[in-house]
Amino acid sequence: MPSEELINKSAVYHVVNTADFLWTSFEDSNILYDPASGHTQVLNDFAREILDLLEDGPKTVSHLFSEFEEIIEKELDPDLKNKIVETVINFDNMGIIEPV
Amino acid sequence: MPVASRFHNENKLVKLNDSELDKRLSGDGIAMEVGPFSVNVLIKFKNVREDFLKIYRDFPFYDEPIVLDHSISVFGRNLFRQYLRPQAFVETEMNNDTIPLPAKIGMVSLEMGFNWQVAMGCKQYLMFHAGVVARDGIGLIMPAMSGSGKSTLAAGLSFRGWQLHSDEFGLLDLDAGELIPYPRAVSLKNQSIPVMKEWVSREHDNYEDYFTPAYPGTPKGTICYLRPPDQSIEEMHKRTKPNFVILPIFDPNSEPKIRPITKTMAFFRLVASSANYGDIGERAFSSIAKIIEESFVCEIIYPSLDTAVELVEAFIAEHSDPKKAGQDDG
Structure with a gap:
């Protein structure tokens, strides 16, 4: 099943504790500590970019698609859209974002 | 009073x-x-x-x-x-x-x-399930699961001039960022007992004096305790900043080798080895991040204590210029 069908595209997501996150980076990974949950997560640069976009303000998945298209200056292919959706779902499962 | x-x-x-x-x-x-x-x-x-x-x-x-x-x-x-x-x-x-x-x-x-x-x-110090030794300003953390040979390796290094901090509990002062020695009885199990007896006997004629009797029939098999080297007990208050993290893997059938790992992997191995990371929280995260930033990291696979000590010392010698510390990624 395409990832897009797994998510409510009208839901607006925001980052729960932006100001409280602690970060460290090594090589191509970004490590995040969420004091609210006590969990430590590792994000690749792609996931970090999506979280950055959500940290700028609450967004739907459709908004993320269009902002990503502006960044890469071309239309997103289905694979990339699926990766964005999967990443948003993972963030939601981690508890670092939630629907507004 | x-x-x-x-x-x-x-x-x-x-x-x-x-x-x-x-x-x-x-x-x-x-x-x-x-x-x-x-x-x-x-x-x-x-x-x-x-x-x-x-x-x-x-x-x-x-x-x-x-x-x-x-x-x-x-x-x-x-x-x-x-x-x-x-x-x-x-x-x-x-x-x-x-x-x-x-x-x-x-x-x-x-x-x-x-x-x-x-x-x-222990909630006042960040604790690692790791062997920890130090020498000449080098603080080495060796996080590992039980059975990986970390106690034997930490003890082996300590009887070759390293200060034994612990074979089991690495302790970090969260304020100073220093490793705190906690030398105690080194717990040797099963096949590691004759290995360490032979190892200590190379330097000490009275080597049996360092060992308790063997205790068979424990839940972990036969256990024997080894006294830390005298110098490690004398230096019980001498702290060192960590700057090397080595993950030891004992494999009797392997060729000895040093394997590069990413700092991300080393970071999560330290997190996983820490029994009180979750209790300490943000300061634990920041402390481990700082350790990894400032440390050289690798994995060693070794078939014997001799080769393990050689690999550790070779890796440290290669990176022992303090100006280089933390500048390489693995």
Whole structure:
């Protein structure tokens, strides 16, 4: 099943504790500590970019698609859209974002 | 009454005569200093006292009242268990969810009590399940699962000039970012016992003096305890900043090799090895991030203690220029 069908595209997501996150980076990974949950997560640069976009303000998945298209200056292919959706779902499962 | 200083304590257990030691240990216990902790030790069984002193005879004790961090008593829960079918029960200041062991292996109960109190009660230091050694300003953390040979490797290095911080519990001062020595009995299991005896015998004619008797039939097989090198006990307050993290993997069928790992992997191995990371939270995260930033990291796969020591020393020699520390990624 395409990832897009797994998510409510009208839901607006925001980052729960932006100001409280602690970060460290090594090589191509970004490590995040969420004091609210006590969990430590590792994000690749792609996931970090999506979280950055959500940290700028609450967004739907459709908004993320269009902002990503502006960044890469071309239309997103289905694979990339699926990766964005999967990443948003993972963030939601981690508890670092939630629907507004 | 004055409270004794917890530092630079010159009173060593060995300075007490045998009868005094026996009387105190079997009476109210002796308050002693083990690394950063003060602990009162009371032992009701003579054989356990003898084994205990084999390991801890050079450790400092307090002759004046001291605020205690820990307390351990090893005793029989009733007269039957004290004398007829003696069974060593260990009581600490934590929930004592331990199974009594036969008194002839009561030393194992005592060491389990030490471990239990630190593992459950230590919240002021970041704790790693790791072998930790230091030398010439190099602080080496070797996080590993049980059975990876980390105790043997830490002990092996310590009998080749390294300061033994611990074979089991690495402790980090969160404010200073320094490793705190916590030298105790090195727990050797099964095949590692003859390996370490042979290793220590290369440097010490009286090598048997460093070992307790072997205790067969424990839940982990046969256990034997090794006294830390004298210098490591002398240097119990000498701290070092960590700058190397090496993940040891013992594989008797492998070729010895140093394998690069990412700093991300080393970071998460330290997190996974820490029993109190979740309790300490943000400061634990920041401390581990700083350790990894400033450390060289790798994995070593080794088939023997000789090769493990060679690999560790080769990796450290290659990166021992302090100006380079933390600048490479693995």
